Amino acid sequence: DVKVTQSSRYLVKRTGEKVFLECVQDMDHENMFWYRQDPGLGLRLIYFSYDVKMKEKGDIPEGYSVSREKKERFSLILESASTNQTSMYLCASSWVRGTDTQYFGPGTRLTVL
Amino acid sequence: GDSVTQMEGPVTLSEEAFLTINCTYTATGYPSLFWYVQYPGEGLQLLLKATKADDKGSNKGFEATYRKETTSFHLEKGSVQVSDSAVYFCALITGTASKLTFGTGTRLQVTL
Numbered sequence: 001d002v003k004v005t006q007s008s009r010y011l012v013k014r015t016g017e018k019v020f021l022e023c024v025q026d027m028d029h030e031n032m033f034w035y036r037q038d039p040g041l042g043l044r045l046i047y048f049s050y051d052v053k054m055k056e057k058g059d060i061p062e063g064y065s066v067s068r069e070k071k072e073r074f075s076l077i078l079e080s081a082s083t084n085q086t087s088m089y090l091c092a093s094s095w096v097r098g099t100d101t102q103y104f105g106p107g108t109r110l111t112v113l
Numbered sequence: 114g115d116s117v118t119q120m121e122g123p124v125t126l127s128e129e130a131f132l133t134i135n136c137t138y139t140a141t142g143y144p145s146l147f148w149y150v151q152y153p154g155e156g157l158q159l160l161l162k163a164t165k166a167d168d169k170g171s172n173k174g175f176e177a178t179y180r181k182e183t184t185s186f187h188l189e190k191g192s193v194q195v196s197d198s199a200v201y202f203c204a205l206i207t208g209t210a211s212k213l214t215f216g217t218g219t220r221l222q223v224t225l
């Protein structure tokens with residue numbers, strides 16, 4: 001079974017802090033994704049990566065950056081956390097681009113005070 | 114752009130009732146369609162998928178048929194259980210795009 005793990009289930013940070021969310025997949029997937037989930041808005045794509053050191057912006061990249069130094073690991077970085085970034089963050093991975101199934105991690109619920 | 118519309122919840126049913134959750138879409142090209150489920154406190158799990166018109170995806174008693182003529186992918190189950198209580202998301206992806214487009218989710222609550 002594909003396993004996607006995220007470093008924390010719950011995280012509480014203060015406004016202005018730098019926040020790192022880590023995601024690791026164990027199936028040698030090429031593609032990795034970061035989404036945020038908000039009530040009434042569904043899931044929205046923040047960034048994705050289709051190869052090591054490659055990244056592309058999704059729909060809502062403002063206030064976020066990413067890092068992919070190794071194939072299995074994809075990090076989401078909030079350079080200076082703000083209260084409007086309080087959300088559930090979900091990482092996903094897939095074999096190839098396009099219509100392949102994406103597999104999701106358990107999510108990190110981030111609260112910014 | 115691509116979009117997915119699914120029925121607003123919550124949907125509340127008694128155990129063993131019939132379930133339908135409606136999902137319609139607009140997309141450029143020919144999308145693949147997915148239903149994901151999110152149980153309380155967990156991430157999303159793929160429930161079923163269909164990659165071309167008239168395909169039927171099925172899993173755990175749930176079914177959905179890719180209807181190109183009505184641009185729909187409604188989720189059905191003949192007899193729901195309390196353990197089916199969760200949020201259900203309809204989603205699509207087209208061609209070589211990487212982005213899944215999700216609906217807003219439908220919460221299902223099944224009671225005894």
